Amino acid sequence: MNNAHKPSAAANFAQGLCPPPRGLTLELHATPEEVMRAVDALRVFGQGRHVAERMLFGLALALEECASNIVNHALQRDARQTFRVTLEHTGSAMVIELRDRGPEFDPTQAPAMAKEANDDDRPPGGRGIELVRCYTDEMQYRREGGENVLRLTRRLAAPTGPK
Amino acid sequence: MPLEIQIQQNIGDRKTGAVTVKLAGSLDTATAPELERRLLPVLAGPVKDLVFDLAQLKFISSAGLRVLTVARKQLKERGGQPAFVNPQPQIKEVFDIMQSLPGVPIFQDLAELDAYLAARQRSHEKTA
Numbered sequence: 377m378n379n380a381h382k383p384s385a386a387a388n389f390a391q392g393l394c395p396p397p398r399g400l401t402l403e404l405h406a407t408p409e410e411v412m413r414a415v416d417a418l419r420v421f422g423q424g425r426h427v428a429e430r431m432l433f434g435l436a437l438a439l440e441e442c443a444s445n446i447v448n449h450a451l452q453r454d455a456r457q458t459f460r461v462t463l464e465h466t467g468s469a470m471v472i473e474l475r476d477r478g479p480e481f482d483p484t485q486a487p488a489m490a491k492e493a494n495d496d497d498r499p500p501g502g503r504g505i506e507l508v509r510c511y512t513d514e515m516q517y518r519r520e521g522g523e524n525v526l527r528l529t530r531r532l533a534a535p536t537g538p539k
Numbered sequence: 540m541p542l543e544i545q546i547q548q549n550i551g552d553r554k555t556g557a558v559t560v561k562l563a564g565s566l567d568t569a570t571a572p573e574l575e576r577r578l579l580p581v582l583a584g585p586v587k588d589l590v591f592d593l594a595q596l597k598f599i600s601s602a603g604l605r606v607l608t609v610a611r612k613q614l615k616e617r618g619g620q621p622a623f624v625n626p627q628p629q630i631k632e633v634f635d636i637m638q639s640l641p642g643v644p645i646f647q648d649l650a651e652l653d654a655y656l657a658a659r660q661r662s663h664e665k666t667a
Contacts, residue, residue: 394629396601408567408568408569408602409569411567411568412540412565412567412568412569415567433598433629435598436598437598437633438636440568441600441601444568444601444602446613447568448568482652502603503601503604503605503637504600505601506634506636506637507601507633507637509565510636532599
C-alpha cells in the first residue's frame with residue numbers, strides 16, 4: 377500500500393480527526409529563555425489534553441525549577457550546550473523527563489529544606505527542589521549513558537494543589 | 540509569558556511614602572534579572588516600605604522568590620520591609636510552601652494594605 381499521501385498523526389490531530397499525540401520532545405539550549413520555552417510548551421501540551429490549570433501550574437513550576445538547575449549548574453549557562461525535555465500524557469499521569477550531559481547530579485538526594493533556617497542566610501539552591509517535591513508525586517533519577525535522567529510524575533487523579 | 544513591571548510612588552490618595560511595584564505575568568528564571576535590575580535604583584533610595592501588588596502575577600518560581608528575598612533583606616537592614624497585596628491563590632501557595640518571607644505581611648485587598656501603611660507611616664514619623 378502506498379502511504380505517500382497518508383496524513384500524519386499531527387495533521388490528523390490538527391483537524392480534530394484523532395486524539396493528540398501522547399508525547400512531545402524538545403531539544404533546548406542552556407539558557408533561561410529556553411527553559412521558559414519548555415514551560416510554555418508544557419502549558420500548551422497540557423491544555424490540549426484538558427489537564428486542570430492548577431495542576432499545570434504545579435507541573436510548570438516543577439519543570440522550571442529542574443530545567444533551571446540544569447541550565448545554571450549542570451551546563452553552566454553555556455548556550456552551545458543542549459538538554460532535552462520530553463512531555464508525556466499517559467492517560468493517568470503527566471510525565472516530564474529531563475536529560476542532560478552535565479556532571480552526575482541526583483536532585484532526589486538533596487536534603488529537605490530546614491524549616492527553622494534563617495531565610496536571610498539560607499542559600500537559594502535547594503528551594504527549587506522543595507517546590508518540585510510539593511508539586512509532583514514521584515521524582516526518579518538515574519544516570520544513563522553519560523546523561524542525567526530525571527523523571528517527574530504527577531498523577532492526574534491526585535488533588536490539584538501541592539501534596 | 541513575559542513580566543510587566545510598574546513602579547509607582549504614592550498611588551492615588553495614599554501619601555504613605557511607600558513605593559508600589561506592580562507585577563504582571565511571570566516572575567521566573569528568565570524575567571527575575573529584569574526585576575532585580577528595576578529594583579536597584581528603588582532600593583538605592585531611602586524607601587522603607589515596598590509594596591508588591593501581585594494581582595496580575597500568574598507564575599513565580601524560586602528565581603523570582605530570590606529577588607523578593609534579597610529586597611526584603613536590604614529593606615530590613617534599614618528598618619523597613621516589603622508587603623504583598625492581592626496574591627492569586629497559586630502564588631500565595633508557593634509563598635506558603637517556601638516560607639520564604641517570614642513575618643512579611645500579605646494582604647488580600649487594598650483597604651487592608653492602606654490601614655497597614657498608615658500605621659507604618661505613623662511609626663516612621665515617631666522615630667524620625
